[in-house]
Amino acid sequence: MITLPGFTITEHLYESNNSHIYRGYRRTDERPVVLKMLRKEYPTPLELARFRREYEMTQTLKIAGVIQASELVEYKNTLIIVLEDFGGESLTRLLRSSQFTVSQGDFVTRGSDH
Numbered sequence: 141m142i143t144l145p146g147f148t149i150t151e152h153l154y155e156s157n158n159s160h161i162y163r164g165y166r167r168t169d170e171r172p173v174v175l176k177m178l179r180k181e182y183p184t185p186l187e188l189a190r191f192r193r194e195y196e197m198t199q200t201l202k203i204a205g206v207i208q209a210s211e212l213v214e215y216k217n218t219l220i221i222v223l224e225d226f227g228g229e230s231l232t233r234l235l236r237s238s239q240f241t242v243s244q245g246d247f248v249t250r251g252s253d254h
Contacts, residue, residue: 144215147175147222155179158187163225172225173210178218188219195221 141149141162149164153174162175178191198209198221213220 142177142215144175144213144220146213147173149175165225166222172227174207174223174225176221176223177215180218182217183219191219191221195219198223 141152143149144164146167147164148167149162151163152160153163154161157179159179160177162177163172164175165172178187180187183191192212195209195212198207201208207226208224209221210224211222213222
């Protein structure tokens with residue numbers, strides 16, 4: 141895991157082709173956060189520009205149910221988006237858990253319900 145000044149990282153949540161997602165908290169206010177970091181150690185200027193744009197777009201969305209971005213942090217040669225952590229778990233992780241079961245009926249809705 142990474143060491144990021146001002147944050148304590150407690151868990152690596154996810155890894156994609158483009159990014160790593162971590163869970164932790166900001167030390168100044170003990171607020172739980174999710175940290176999204178570009179995967180490449182040396183991202184291209186275009187990749188950095190896209191990531192900045194993702195942050196800007198996420199930060200401007202003030203819609204209920206949409207996760208909020210609070211800051212963009214420079215880390216070595218890359219960027220990290222700091223997001224609110226509402227304590228959610230990935231569906232993949234839940235489905236792998238022996239404590240979570242889903243029936244087909246949980247996902248099927250009747251046409252009249254729409």
